[in-house]
Amino acid sequence: MPPGTHDGGSSMHPSASTQIESKLSARHLSFTFEPNLHIDQIRDVEGNQVRLSKHRAPKEMVERYAQQMKGGAIFPAIVVNDRYEIVDGNTRWMAVRRNRKDTIPAYVCANLSALEARSLSVELNQSHGLSMTSEELHGFVTGAVEEGKVLDAKAYSRMTGVKPSTLARWVAAQQFDMRIAREGMPEERLDALSNSIRAALQVAKLSAVFVAVTELAVDARVPVAQLKMIITEANAASSEADAREVVARARDARSDDIKAIAAGFKSAKRKGIGSALHIGGLLRFEVSDLLDVPRDKQTEMLERMRLLRDRLDGALMRAGNEWDLTEADAEGQGASPALAEVR
Amino acid sequence: MAITEAETTLDLPLDNASRLAIFDALHDSRGEDGPLALTESELLERVIGRLRVLVPRELHLAGARPYLHHKLIACAEAGLISMGSLEGDAILALTDKLPSVRYPDGEIRDYTPGLVLALERLDGDNARLREDRFDVRTLIPSSADEPGGPEFQALLESMREHGFLKQFWIAAQDDDVVIDGRARKKAAAILDLNVEYVKYGSDRDRTAARRRDTPLNRVMIAVQSNLARLSPETVQAVHEAVAAVTRRPWDETSTDLALTAEWRRSMPPEYSPQFEVEKLAFRPDAEAKIQVTADNKVMLRSLIEAGGLSNYKIKLLEDYVPTERARSGHSAGRKAVFARADDLISGIATMQRERRAAKLKVDPEWDQIRDWLLATFHSERSDA
Helix, strand or coil, X not given: CCCCCCCHHHHHCCCCCHHHHHHHHHCCCCEEEEEEEEHHHXXXXXXXXXXXXXXXXXXXXXXXXXXXXXCCCCCCCEEEECCCEEEECHHHHHHHHHCCCCEEEEEEECCCCHHHHHHHHHHHHHHCCCCCCHHHHHHHHHHXXXXXXXXXXXXHHHHHCCCHHHHHHHHHHHHHHXXXXXHCCCHHHHCCCCHHHHHHHCCCCCHHHHHHHHHHHHHHCCCHHHHHHHHHHHHCCCCHHHHHHHHHHHHHHCHHHHHHHHCCCCXXXXXXXXXXXXXXXXXXXXXXXXXXXXXHHHHHHHHHHHHHHHHHHHHHHHHHXXXXXXXXXXXXXXXXXXXXXXX | CEECCCCCCCCCCCCHHXXXXXXXXXXXXXXXXXXXXXXXXXXXXXXXXXXHHHCHHHHHHHCHHHHHHHHHXXXXXXXXXXXXXXXXXXXXXECCCCCEEECCCCCEEECXXXXXXXXXXXXXXXXXXXXXXXXXXXXXXXXXXXXXXXXXXXXXXXXXXXXXXXXXXXXXXXXCCECCCHHHHHHHHHHCCCCXXXXXCCHHHHHHHHHHCCHHHHHHHHHHCCXXXXXXXXXXXXXXXXXXXXXXXXXXXXXXXHHCHHHHHXXXXXXXXXXXXXXXXXXXXXXXXEEEECCCEEEHHHHHHHCCCCHHHHHHHCCCCCCEEEEECCCCCCCEEEXXXXXXXXXXXXXXXXXXXXXXXXXXXXXXXXXXXXXXXXXXHHHX
């Protein structure tokens, strides 16, 4: 008999559930179907279930199930471990007790570790009854990460119904929290960091860079897209000193923001952030791409390109006169041929 | 309905998992002279990750620090730890008393420090090996790999002479994989001999074998049953291959296997529900022999025999009637098979119809059995 199957005719038992059995089999759990598990054998120990709410089996739900059972409704078997500690089916168990029945059909799973029981409970809760809240799921995932488990985002996504990308972000954010605790950074400084920022920071490889870029994220409230660019550049550096230099440069570039935030102000929103993105977008087009315009739009397009050229000419002229680029030039950062030409 | 087995054992506290986590955290804080004392704050730092996995709901409802404090008081009351006070922070140390844990066989024994964590690490190892489809057979040389070689030829010669010696049976796993005995299986196939596979004496033995069948167990079987002929290099290569998949040194896995050996050998008792039955007669003048429960479940063997059929005919109903196994005050030995009266009435009719359609023999007694079921249970209902 392969793991997870049960005896002969009991497979046709109305309380046997192919859905539950397939979930147990997918986990390679050895289980037996027991149509008559005595109610008094079942124990509700701490921790085998994952619902955070105070009342896991709401009274009205227990009442409804009990009435349905009295009316002959068949419910799927509950799930217990081999010590008969309940893993899934609290409401059904309570309803059977309410009806003063002696037994309940149950899947009895062997060798179920605490974490396995919990993740199974999450999966079964999501597939029937009241789905778990995001807070409950988040608590489960972060707890597992904290315990040192490696989560398979796809498997957990199937289990919880949460998108793999969200799960990956939760995991990375939790790993960030654990890493920053090891580095001894006070938690209260990190309150402003969102999960996305935490997940981005966790990617920093070197410990010194991780701490420095976290401080930068806190001090300058750097948006996640910019943080990712800084961290990618630092991770690609050839030495730790170079990597730290990348972060130091990014910090210098945001010194005004850092001062403003430290003084209790929000950093002024620069319009240039938006225009820089658009210019970056335009640079992806070759001349031939810019000329690939439908005939009826060509007049309008030509007018707009002229306007753009005039604005860029003006901007280049003023940049040449107003921007102090001596420091950047000295570091070989600002001496582009275009700028030299304007000057 | 009464309970027959294992229910009389003492129960562990409902928060035993948390107590074990606290015990392990304190036990792990060892210095040269054994575990060191920790303050409550230090312990919280060490154990909170584990508690978040074990009891997130309880932590959520009570708060981490109050929950831990409550559990520490429970541990102190149980004599597992001593609690002193240091500048408002409790100082904690283990006593000589060990917590208890329930083994799979239902027995409550002293806890071996680190047991739960070792079991979970081994679970992780097995999951990775399973995911990797790790096959230890590819790492263990067999004479079957060289059918023309002298070893395999000698085996063929021996089996030609003696046949397949039944005392040297082969154990096949649930998925028909043979870990040990590949050469004999291949030789038997060449010589057209019947292979003697291991036979399980009871369902419990079969369940026990299935329960033990993990990837790591297969590794141990493969290595240990061939140890005499394997070179140390081959054994080491197997261990290294396992370590590459589990992502931790074999020595650590081996230590965990040793720590958990007693646990893994412990097998749960078979669950035996006991039905309270009354006996009914098949005919007015016959002895009351058919066992029936208050909720109209009928013991199949008693029904079929009373109806004049041999008990092996129960098998005919296998695909038509859901069954339940239980003991009654009148059944000894293996658990008896019961079925609901309504399921029997419809199942017997379907079985008869399908057998007739397939031009198979249908014993006339089935009609009488079905009539008895209808008369007994449906008239009861209409009386009610």
